[in-house]
Amino acid sequence: MSAASSPPRRPRSGNRRDEAARLAVLHAADDLLVEHGFGALTVEAIARRAGVAKQTIYRWWSSKTDILLDTLIEDSEKRLPVPAEEITAGTVRDYLRGYAHFLTDDTAGAVLLALLAQAQHDPATATAFQERYLEPRRARERAMLARGIATGALAPRLAPEAALDALIGPLVYRALTGAEVPGDLVDALVDAVLRPAAD
Missing domain, CATH: 1.10.10.60 (Homeodomain-like)
Structure with missing residues (x-):
């Protein structure tokens, strides 16, 4: 043959x-x-x-931290994608509500919080967490805000980096302390930080 x-x-x-x-x-x-x-x-x-x-x-x-980082990256991409479509205040609000749910009700959110805590006293974890997870996600979040600003849907009171800290920081803090993240907190953050145009 x-x-x-x-x-x-x-x-x-x-x-x-x-x-x-x-x-x-x-x-x-x-x-x-x-x-x-x-x-x-x-x-x-x-x-x-x-x-x-x-x-x-x-x-x-090489370590359990590397395994957890791969778990977090994979699960975040599936369960908490950063919006890439046309951005409105409603889009950002929905993303933040999803983020709050991810942090408080998802096993992958527990991984994120554990790695964040470990990074506070382990420089190797801090570097890997920053390079492999935080910065790539933050870049997509900056792009999300930039699209909303470009169309006039959003008018942040702060520079984009600080605006993201002001939006996401309270959610992470409440999750780290075991508190719920109420929807009206997300609404108030979006209204106060982004000064959105009417949806």
Whole structure:
């Protein structure tokens, strides 16, 4: 049989198995974090919960912090995307309400808060958290505000960076202290900080 007429090769299943193991590790990490907290979380426990060898984990990640960062990045992109469409005050308000829900009711939000706390006394975590998660998300959030400003839908009282701090900071603070984030707080922040045009 010639090469041209030979049947196509079957796709290898290794990548599929690797992806299944990777996802199992990510899910195990955020579940165990919620159940036991950051201090009690170990690579050994993650491996047991995920049903993979510890060596498999260390082939892909160097620490539990790296695993949690991958979990946070992946879950944030799925569950809390930064709006990329035409921006109005309502768009920003909905994003902030989603952010509040993410922080207080989602396992991925618990990962974010745990990494934020760990970053306060671990420089390596702080650097990785800033470079891999905070700054890429902040860049998308700045672009969101810039689109709203360009169309006249938003007129912030502060520079965009400070405006984002004023909008998101209170949500994170309340989540860190275990308080709820009421919808009227989000509304008040948007009205006070962004001086929105009528939706």
